[in-house]
Amino acid sequence: MDGTRQAMAATGGEAAADSGPLYLRIRDALAGAIAAGRLPKGALLLEGPVATVFSSTRTPVRQAFALLEAAGAIRRFEGRGFLVGQGRGGPRRVALTPDMLGLGEEAQGLRKAPAWEAIYEALEREMVHLSVFGRHRINEVELARARGVGRQVARDALTRLEALGIVEKDERMRWTLVPLDETRMRDLHDIRLALEPLALAQAAPRIPADVLEETIRRHEAALAGYPDLSVEAMDGLETDLHIVLPGYGPNRELSIALRRARFMLNVSKHVIGVSHRMPAREPFIAEHLTVLRALAAGDVADAAEALREHIAVSLSKVIRRVGELRESHRPETPAYASPAGRGGA
Known part of the structure; x- marks a missing residue:
């Protein structure tokens, strides 16, 4: 997820609208069209055309595709994009329209991206x-x-x-x-260290298995492909572990308390690959996988402790990068x- 996605998440759900995160609304619209047969089996789905229909960026479309793939509603194939349904049929090129996705005049708010x-x-x-x-x-x-x-x-x-x-x-x-400054970074880090493992532990029983499996798959693919990853992809992995999964927890006040502390996630994103080169060794993906695999095994206490250790070692990295940025940029x-x-x- 990019900075827009984090900003949406920080304002109480990943979109500002009361009807829920945009990527979930896109997922639901696509799933409904598939279930109703308006999107036939084998139909080709590409990020760009779907984003155009919803007047959105590609990021929430990409997230919606990941959830639909995990649910078996769409599948990858040798070409670009996804195909509707399972099996060997397709690709069928279908011109997407709002009506096909069940987006009438009453759904204008879903398709209209905020100007900001x-x-x-x-x-x-x-x-x-x-x-x-x-x-x-x-x-x-x-x-x-x-x-x-x-x-x-x-x-x-x-x-x-x-x-x-x-x-x-x-x-x-x-x-x-x-x-x-360093004082603020340490203060924010202390909040994350105390609260984020607790948030993840509370969320663990509520995280859908397909979401967790897809998150692990994305991390494994990223680890295998590093360092050939975009800054956006790296940011998406950070958002997966530190925002999306803890967000399944029941304690809304805990999520609110963590919002400002999660500013620390944005710092490295805007330094690595922008002001500084991507590190020669991957900075966090393997640590994320330790947490995710413990969750998948049902070892919630181990997952929370692994997350605490991951957060603990991150502070010195961020302080160093900010110091380098101050000196060189x-x-x-x-x-x-x-x-x-x-x-x-």
């Missing part, structure tokens, strides 16, 4: 890089002008950043970028930001 998504990922990266160099004030009007969007779109994007603890409002209700201050002069790194 278009600017969010690049903005998050810019903010994370800038936060290394201290507290800054963020001018909402200038941000909207710089991104060529309306003020409400800029405000919505900042609200998502606020949910992750990247920005906050000061005593005069002005947007400020929170500095990323001073970004140009954007027109919408200005040093605030207090609480700097």
